[in-house]
Amino acid sequence: MSNIIIIDRTNEYSPAGVHARGTRILHHMKKRIGFDLSILNRTDTGTTVYARKLFQSLQELEQEELEFIPLYAPKKLASKNPFIRPINFLLELSWLFLLLPVRARALHLDLIHLPANTISPVLRKIPQVCTIHDAHFMINPEGRDPVWRFYARRIFRYSAKHAGRIICGSNSARKEAIELLGADPDNIEVVYHGLVLRESAQADREQAAGLKPFILSVGATLPNKNFEALVKAYAKLYREGRTGGHRLILAGPPARGHQSLLETIASEQMEDHVSILGLVSDSLLAALYENASIFAFPSLCEGFGFPPLEAMHYGIPVAASYAPSIPEILGDAPVYFNPRDISEMAENIGMIISDHRLRDKLKQAGLARVKMFSWKESARKTMSIYRCLLGHHSA
Structure with missing residues (x-):
């Protein structure tokens, strides 16, 4: 006697079943946006505030077509020992040139936003959005390590010229990106940041x-x-x-x-x-x-x-x-x-x-x-840049 298997599809076509199936399809169709939060490993500065608040605000926006994925580089070594500095520098290089590209491909990312002035020169097939905050070190280099300045001049300029889209927090920063880093004026969007609110104990x-x-x-x-x-x-x-x-x-x-x-x-x-x-x-x-x-x-x-x-x-x-x-x-x-x-x-x-x-x-x-100044508005404008770049890249 042969075995008979009966498949009950009743629940699949119920309202709950249709919703669940639609949710799975929608999740599959979502564009995956990687957001580099490695800057949060450093001492708190304006750039770390920007990265943290913008990522949080992007996640809070009501939308269903984009999925935001945080990316973290290995933590740098905390020490005042001068011999530790080159090790941390190598860790930074390994993130941009090796670990980030590997991570991006493993996660099947459709776009990456790097919010701290630089992009990965290795990632050629995945569009990258880069926030350039300033290029002050090229005007006022005092106190900067000569090796870092040599590297920064090249990676900042490369990023300004090869990013899929550049975001600047002010027209002044935009001017520096154009005049000092060689960025294409038509490839820069000025998006003002929001206001940081804190509570006291x-x-x-x-x-x-x-x-x-x-x-x-x-x-x-x-x-x-x-x-x-x-x-x-x-x-x-x-x-x-x-x-x-x-x-x-x-x-x-x-x-x-x-x-x-x-x-x-x-x-x-x-x-x-x-x-x-x-x-x-x-x-x-x-x-x-x-x-x-x-x-x-x-x-x-x-x-x-x-x-x-x-x-x-x-x-x-x-x-x-x-x-x-x-x-x-x-x-x-x-x-x-x-x-x-x-x-x-x-x-x-x-x-x-x-x-x-x-x-x-x-x-x-x-x-x-x-x-x-509003982080919600900043996130909306940033998301519009993502959508525009994704549409252009897939066309």
């Missing part, structure tokens, strides 16, 4: 309140952040009796200009009036913003510039340099100064300290300005 609010009154500045102690000039401007105000009792608080991770900054503070005899907090938690940073009287941003160059926007969100009047991209992002909300003119910097900060009407005006202008 009670203990951090109490710590920050204990520092009042104070002028705040935020950023890594890099030469281009120009903190030495800010210390000199503050020292000038102090000697003239115009600080209004305000201390100067600097918050951000130690970097190449840290030792020189300490020496400037000592030479100006400001050790009792200037505090360097180093890298602080998001909670403490939020508390500092909540309690600061004035925010000073003396940077010599920025691709976008998150800190002054964050300060404006908290209603802090801002004094900022008119270096590249800063006026574009901040508009008419701050008081501007020449970042290389100590007297002008001191005068404008002192003016905010002494004029309460000006402080109120800057506060309201800042609160209005920050409404222009």
